[in-house]
Amino acid sequence: MSTHGYITPVMYTDPFGMSWWSELHPGYKLLIGAAVILALGVLTVISAGGITGAMAAFYAVGSATGTATITGVLATATVSATVGGLVTGVAAATSTSIIGLVSNSFSWSDVGDSFANGFAFGTVTGAFSGVISGISYSSNAVLNAGFKMGGNALLYGGSYIAQSYLLESRISGVGLAVSMLGGLTAGYPSLNLYRDISYYGYLSTQGAILYDGFSTLVRKH
Numbered sequence: 001m002s003t004h005g006y007i008t009p010v011m012y013t014d015p016f017g018m019s020w021w022s023e024l025h026p027g028y029k030l031l032i033g034a035a036v037i038l039a040l041g042v043l044t045v046i047s048a049g050g051i052t053g054a055m056a057a058f059y060a061v062g063s064a065t066g067t068a069t070i071t072g073v074l075a076t077a078t079v080s081a082t083v084g085g086l087v088t089g090v091a092a093a094t095s096t097s098i099i100g101l102v103s104n105s106f107s108w109s110d111v112g113d114s115f116a117n118g119f120a121f122g123t124v125t126g127a128f129s130g131v132i133s134g135i136s137y138s139s140n141a142v143l144n145a146g147f148k149m150g151g152n153a154l155l156y157g158g159s160y161i162a163q164s165y166l167l168e169s170r171i172s173g174v175g176l177a178v179s180m181l182g183g184l185t186a187g188y189p190s191l192n193l194y195r196d197i198s199y200y201g202y203l204s205t206q207g208a209i210l211y212d213g214f215s216t217l218v219r220k221h
Contacts, residue, residue: 057071096110
């Protein structure tokens with residue numbers, strides 16, 4: 001995995017202006033993800049009028065009741081961002097480990113950076129996914145499922161493209177399809193937010209990147 005972003009090796013230029021992310025210390029990426037979760041949590045407390053109200057909102061999120069309020073949407077986004085950051089971070093680190101072992105270029109620093117990248121992306125993606133899920137509870141069952149499926153398919157497809165772009169990985173039609181199909185799983189109607197959170201969306205996005213990585217290795221060999 002390159003650490004020089006989109007700096008070209010000949011002219012040493014950065015035409016897309018994205019080298020800063022590749023060169024950013026993993027610790028700062030973790031802080032970005034933590035800041036997203038913390039900010040959502042604070043906004044939940046403020047909108048609920050205090051800790052007690054916020055705790056009630058988080059309880060409501062767990063049972064998927066009363067989440068269509070502003071506080072409920074924020075609580076949903078907080079939970080989704082936290083889960084998204086951890087799941088995506090672990091999945092990204094695992095993908096990097098597998099590719100590194102197969103290509104005989106395993107590096108703990110690359111694994112750590114992948115976890116940090118995944119955690120940052122996962123919190124942001126999870127936050128938006130949580131907002132989609134929270135808002136959807138105000139609609140009927142059919143619109144609820146359709147809204148979440150469509151919204152999350154676009155969200156995770158976009159996340160795949162953004163991660164691939166920033167990590168200098170190839171973007172493939174198969175990878176895009178896999179990540180979007182994972183997002184569609186968030187539309188499964190249930191009465192429990194923890195089932196509504198698109199675990200498959202997070203995992204399929206990293207799986208798509210893993211597939212692209214293996215495809216690149218195959219072509220090179």
